[in-house]
Amino acid sequence: MVLSIVKRDGRAVSFEAAKIADAIEKAFTASGVLKDRSVADKLSVQVVKKIEDGAIEGTPTVEGVQDLVEEVLAENGFVQIARSYIKYRTERTRAREMNTKLMQTIDKITHSDAKDFDVARENANIDADTAMGTMLKYGSETAKQYYQMSVLSEEHARAHREGDIHIHDLDFYTLTTTCCQIDIVKLFDGGFSTGHGVLREPSDITSYSALACIAIQSNQNDQHGG
Numbered sequence: 045m046v047l048s049i050v051k052r053d054g055r056a057v058s059f060e061a062a063k064i065a066d067a068i069e070k071a072f073t074a075s076g077v078l079k080d081r082s083v084a085d086k087l088s089v090q091v092v093k094k095i096e097d098g099a100i101e102g103t104p105t106v107e108g109v110q111d112l113v114e115e116v117l118a119e120n121g122f123v124q125i126a127r128s129y130i131k132y133r134t135e136r137t138r139a140r141e142m143n144t145k146l147m148q149t150i151d152k153i154t155h156s157d158a159k160d161f162d163v164a165r166e167n168a169n170i171d172a173d174t175a176m177g178t179m180l181k182y183g184s185e186t187a188k189q190y191y192q193m194s195v196l197s198e199e200h201a202r203a204h205r206e207g208d209i210h211i212h213d214l215d216f217y218t219l220t221t222t223c224c225q226i227d228i229v230k231l232f233d234g235g236f237s238t239g240h241g242v243l244r245e246p247s248d249i250t251s252y253s254a255l256a257c258i259a260i261q262s263n264q265n266d267q268h269g270g
Contacts, residue, residue: 046095050105052140059104064088064113071117071129090116139193146189153181187215220267228256 046059065088069081091112094100100108110133117126157173171177191214192201203209213222232255235244246252 046092046104048103049109050103052106056103061088061092064091064109067110067132068113068117068125068129071125071132074132075125075128077125087113087116087120087122090120138198142189142193146186149185149189150182153178153185184215187217191215191217222267224263224267226259226263228252228259231259 046061048056049059050056065081065084068087069084072084091109094112094116095104095109099112114126114129117123117129192204195217196204196211200209200211204211204214211217216222232245232252235242237243243255246255
């Protein structure tokens with residue numbers, strides 16, 4: 045009789061066969077195959093039988109049990125379901141890893157001086173040693189983890205994490221464009237409206253320079269709030 049199982053963090057907890065059936069049922073649901081709960085229960089019984097017969101040495105681990113679930117699904121002809129289960133397993137692992145990394149990052153932002161932590165210093169416009177700067181970093185890092193986990197494809201998220209590509213301003217990924225080059229000459233030709241008033245076409249280099257700074261700053265404010 046299986047009494048306990050070792051979780052990924054090394055803790056031994058009570059073994060519950062119902063959780064195996066739950067995971068199998070979710071795989072069936074994800075595949076769009078209508079099966080009642082009894083099928084998942086029967087398959088989970090086979091998984092438990094394999095464990096009891098020594099398929100896993102010593103106390104079973106979560107990973108070991110999941111391997112047996114895939115094996116049992118395939119043995120019973122549920123190849124497509126096995127693929128769905130593998131996908132479900134991969135997504136859960138990815139979510140768990142990303143969440144762990146996020147918590148570690150937030151812990152460092154909270155307890156480290158900005159000068160000692162690269163993430164806290166990556167944006168020169170934010171003083172991460174202030175209360176508001178810390179809150180901005182919390183939000184920024186949370187957004188980055190969310191986009192990597194739920195928006196980007198695993199291929200692109202992995203490439204970004206491993207440094208093969210760099211997604212600039214990842215924390216703004218679905219919110220705005222990153223860069224917008226303004227045709228200053230076209231903008232100033234004949235003057236333009238700021239929304240609060242109309243500016244005439246500048247007549248000298250000093251006026252051009254001052255207005256160019258205003259236009260670029262205004263665009264930056266529209267895109268990133270400042």
